[in-house]
Amino acid sequence: MKTILWLREDLRLYDNLALNQAAADGEVIPVFFYPEHLGGASYWWLHHSLSRLAEQFAEHGVTLILRTGDPARVVLKLCEEIGSTKVVFNRVYSSRGMAQGQAVKQALQGADIECQSFNSQLLFEPGKIFNKQGTPFKVFTPFWKHCCAQLQPPAPQAFTTLKPVGDQPDSEQLSDWGLLPTRPNWAQGLADTWQPGEAGAQQRWQEFLNDRIQGYKEGRDFPEREQTSLLSPHLTFGEISPRQLWHDTQEAMASGLVDASNGNKFLAEIGWREFSRYLLVHFPQIETEAFNQKFADFPWKNSAKLLKAWQKGETGYPIVDAGMRELWHTGYMHNRVRMIVASFLTKHCLVHWQSGMDWFWDTLVDADVANNTASWQWVAGCGADAAPYFRIFNPILQGEKHDKLGVYVRRWVPELKKMPNKTIHQPWTADEETLAEAGVKLGKDYPRPIVDHADARAEALAAYQAIKSSS
Numbered sequence: 001m002k003t004i005l006w007l008r009e010d011l012r013l014y015d016n017l018a019l020n021q022a023a024a025d026g027e028v029i030p031v032f033f034y035p036e037h038l039g040g041a042s043y044w045w046l047h048h049s050l051s052r053l054a055e056q057f058a059e060h061g062v063t064l065i066l067r068t069g070d071p072a073r074v075v076l077k078l079c080e081e082i083g084s085t086k087v088v089f090n091r092v093y094s095s096r097g098m099a100q101g102q103a104v105k106q107a108l109q110g111a112d113i114e115c116q117s118f119n120s121q122l123l124f125e126p127g128k129i130f131n132k133q134g135t136p137f138k139v140f141t142p143f144w145k146h147c148c149a150q151l152q153p154p155a156p157q158a159f160t161t162l163k164p165v166g167d168q169p170d171s172e173q174l175s176d177w178g179l180l181p182t183r184p185n186w187a188q189g190l191a192d193t194w195q196p197g198e199a200g201a202q203q204r205w206q207e208f209l210n211d212r213i214q215g216y217k218e219g220r221d222f223p224e225r226e227q228t229s230l231l232s233p234h235l236t237f238g239e240i241s242p243r244q245l246w247h248d249t250q251e252a253m254a255s256g257l258v259d260a261s262n263g264n265k266f267l268a269e270i271g272w273r274e275f276s277r278y279l280l281v282h283f284p285q286i287e288t289e290a291f292n293q294k295f296a297d298f299p300w301k302n303s304a305k306l307l308k309a310w311q312k313g314e315t316g317y318p319i320v321d322a323g324m325r326e327l328w329h330t331g332y333m334h335n336r337v338r339m340i341v342a343s344f345l346t347k348h349c350l351v352h353w354q355s356g357m358d359w360f361w362d363t364l365v366d367a368d369v370a371n372n373t374a375s376w377q378w379v380a381g382c383g384a385d386a387a388p389y390f391r392i393f394n395p396i397l398q399g400e401k402h403d404k405l406g407v408y409v410r411r412w413v414p415e416l417k418k419m420p421n422k423t424i425h426q427p428w429t430a431d432e433e434t435l436a437e438a439g440v441k442l443g444k445d446y447p448r449p450i451v452d453h454a455d456a457r458a459e460a461l462a463a464y465q466a467i468k469s470s471s
């Protein structure tokens with residue numbers, strides 16, 4: 001049997017359920033459709049990931065077919081072209097992903113072509129998980145407790161060899177898709193930081209599991225330490241399976257190589273990823289609206305000037321600027337710093353969380369519709385199980401706590417590298433002599449704060465009070 005394997009957010013060979021089904025059926029024709037909705041950094045990643053995947057398939061004599069157009073229409077055309085009677089794919093748990101999957105199934109049904117789909121993106125099937133009242137969970141901790149106690153993710157499936165089809169269908173050229181930036185090429189920092197593709201994902205995972213996971217629980221909050229897994233873009237593009245992470249971590253804990261507090265903390269973060277997708281499945285409106293409807297009337301100020309300063313890393317708050325510059329340079333930002341910059345934009349600047357989310361969407365290599373939406377709403381205080389709105393991060397104290405010696409700030413904001421530790425997180429409080437010795441002229445070499453922390457905090461609380469009392 002010739003089976004079409006429709007690839008999407010599952011760019012890997014190992015533990016890929018749809019791929020294994022296609023291989024078991026007979027000859028495999030993998031196809032990937034041009035996605036129209038990604039941001040710039042994701043397109044950069046996608047180019048390299050597809051290029052690696054095509055090489056992996058080529059080792060088995062199989063060609064990765066690239067096509068443009070509506071998947072439902074083109075997959076049907078492809079079936080007719082090559083005489084295929086079956087299509088398999090892994091489900092993508094987002095509004096767009098589920099709608100596309102549904103459309104493909106319907107189109108194939110009409111043409112009497114078999115279609116099978118699988119869950120290879122998540123540990124647990126979101127549509128099957130409910131609380132005791134039979135309604136969807138809205139709070140992470142009971143959700144995750146329920147998942148861990150009641151369900152057991154199946155073990156990862158080994159990769160089986162592939163059988164190519166005799167007559168390969170035509171493919172578009174990856175280079176013609178124009179996914180890489182050219183003028184200017186802003187992606188050099190991304191290339192220096194990442195190795196997209198399954199081999200890069202497995203390498204990152206082994207490095208983390210053999211070393212950095214010990215110390216994860218305590219160290220994950222300090223951006224200058226490379227203590228987290230750095231797997232997020234690999235997970236976003238499906239280059240590594242969450243079931244592998246789950247089972248490898250369980251084994252490492254059982255054999256005593258990883259202690260339970262670190263292993264379980266890491267798995268709980270994978271749990272947050274599950275929860276974000278779960279929320280999208282049960283509350284799809286949160287991709288565009290606040291989960292907490294009270295926030296529909298929030299008096300955002302949406303200053304274009306403040307948004308621009310934030311995007312460029314020129315807010316005058318060193319930990320915020322360091323994060324935004326790390327993002328621009330590498331396509332990544334440490335989780336603690338993501339929380340600080342998101343809080344700063346939504347609460348200090350009163351800019352709508354969607355503007356921040358859009359910027360992240362365009363600049364993150366791990367841009368993920370579920371994690372991005374849920375996390376922005378979590379920080380802004382309007383999400384499911386969100387941080388309370390009145391908890392406003394103080395960017396100075398956050399810097400002093402999580403980057404005590406200013407190592408992270410000095411790395412990404414080099415104009416402050418000679419500032420002493422005492423004032424590195426609030427250079428505007430340094431006296432003239434200290435600033436002169438550090439070679440910093442405020443307002444020239446480094447900006448003065450674009451908002452005053454105490455005033456901005458008071459204004460944010462008043463705005464929140466307004467929607468609270470109007471309900």
Ligand SMILES: Cc1cc2nc3c(=O)[nH]c(=O)nc-3n(C[C@H](O)[C@H](O)[C@H](O)COP(=O)(O)OP(=O)(O)OC[C@H]3O[C@@H](n4cnc5c(N)ncnc54)[C@H](O)[C@@H]3O)c2cc1C
Pocket residue numbers: 220228229230231232233235236269270271272273274276333334335336338339342360364366367368369371372373375376379
């Ligand atoms: C405002 C904001 C926006 C974010 N946008 C994204 C995004 O677009 N894509 C994305 O993958 N993550 C996003 N995150 C979550 C988190 O910051 C990243 O997943 C994490 O920093 C990735 O680094 P890591 O792989 O080393 O994480 P680790 O600490 O090693 O965690 C392992 C994996 O767990 C998942 N994970 C970790 N933290 C979270 C979380 N809070 N919510 C959901 N899943 C999580 C990720 O898949 C991550 O790769 C966002 C967080 C914030 C505060």
